Amino acid sequence: MGRAVRDLEVASDQTGPALALEEVSRQFAIAGGATYQALDRVSFAVARGEFLAIVGPTGCGKSTILSLAAGLLRPTSGRILSFNAPLERLNRQAAYLFQQDVLLPWKTALENVMLGPLLHRWPRGRAAEEARRWLARVGLAGFEDRFPHQLSGGMRKRVALAQSLIVGPAILLMDEPFSALDVQTRELMENDLLTLWQEERKTIVFVTHDLEEAIALSDRVLVLAAGPGTRVIGTHAITLPRPRDVTEVRLHPAFREVYRTIWAQLRGEVLRAYADQAGARARGGTA
């Protein structure tokens, strides 16, 4: 994979992948002066306009991969390219949808969505106008003046989505964005995300621990090994027809089939992660 990416690099910016990790490793210093090897020579590329899902057991470094792709973390070794340019600082092509609530609690929904445009020094009038348009687009017209705590969890995610997309990023990095939502809200959000993606043709990297969600949404599923020393252990193309409805696509016979294939691979890693954590607990460590 690393070799393939290097070959692409020679090509012009018009054809290269939106994002490429080449032999990326990342260590963290932990208590007692030891280091924890989170990622071990991870390589993969995401094509422009592709919807890539990354699945793996808990604690396998999925979020670390996104932080690296966003430029919030630097790799210990290896290289990250975004549109063929090595990533030196924050990835300005990318927006990051965090798992946690990250709306500023002291700003209203509208002000939160306006934040990106204002930071990009847009005129205030234009920023407000665009923010209203985006809030309407994620189904929150009429909620402009609510503070985050006055919105439901699903609504806050919609505001966060509008906040990320308003400045027109080419890549959307999503870290289990819907994991805290109830099932119904979650399926609504997933369908809305697919609609938005189809309209905007963003490149999406979607991290989740939910294999069904990964298959229902993505073009390709990347399977990670359990940590420490996480590697990519498989990629699976999802050829289910589009446009998809996440509820209906689960009933498709091909869905069951690809689910079985990927789960066969993922299952062993999940059990290994579980055994490691149970072992750590038994030794008195915290899982």
Added chain:
Amino acid sequence: MISGRFRLLPYQAGLFVALIAAWQIATRWGWVDPFFFSRPSNIAARIAEWFATGSIYRHLWTTALETVLAFLIGAGLGVLLGFAFARNPALSGVFDPYLKIANALPRVVLAPIFTLWFGLGVLSKVAFGVTLVFFIVFFNTYQGIREVDANLLNNTRMLGATERDLIRHVLLPSALVWILSSLHTSVGLALVGAVVGEYFGSARGLGYVIAQAEGTFDTTGVFAGMTVLAAFTIAVDMLVTLVERRLLAWKPAAAHAERA
């Protein structure tokens, strides 16, 4: 909540009337000596006289001025240094023991020194109040900046924020929550600074009025001064609550109730 508070009003008022009546009767019928305990009717008459002749206003004005100045200067320095220390671990590392020592010192011992340095006027009281207000605001700002959610910072960075943008949109508003939560304490301490300073040596102010009355065994004057001071303190505290409500309008109601 509001209705619950007003439900108790008759009992609260009843307690007040009973205490005042007992005091009045006890001093009237000679059970306690009015020389030492004065008498509510005399105190009320004294206060009425102060306001009728207007003699109290210059004292109120002086104490208010000292309180406001001590608060503004103390809070300003506290925010500035708290911010600088939170953003520079080296700076906070070097100064940490000295700040701890300075904060451990009972500040009252400084009042006479400040009178010596800054004279009997407004300045010495302001300086004393500043030493009280500064530490409260400083520690809260420091904590507020340090405890900013890293995800909030990263999200705002991803949206295109420079370090200066982060200060304006994330760090300061986040610290403001902590600073405001200590506002009642810090404004109260500014007032304590003013009054204690006046008590130690001054020519005007509520602390001066009380000290003066004590010096002449005028218990009525002492109690009248205390009453005016208490009313003034409550008024200031209500003002702070109004400011807080306005600045923390975005906060969920539950957090308000907890704070109150």
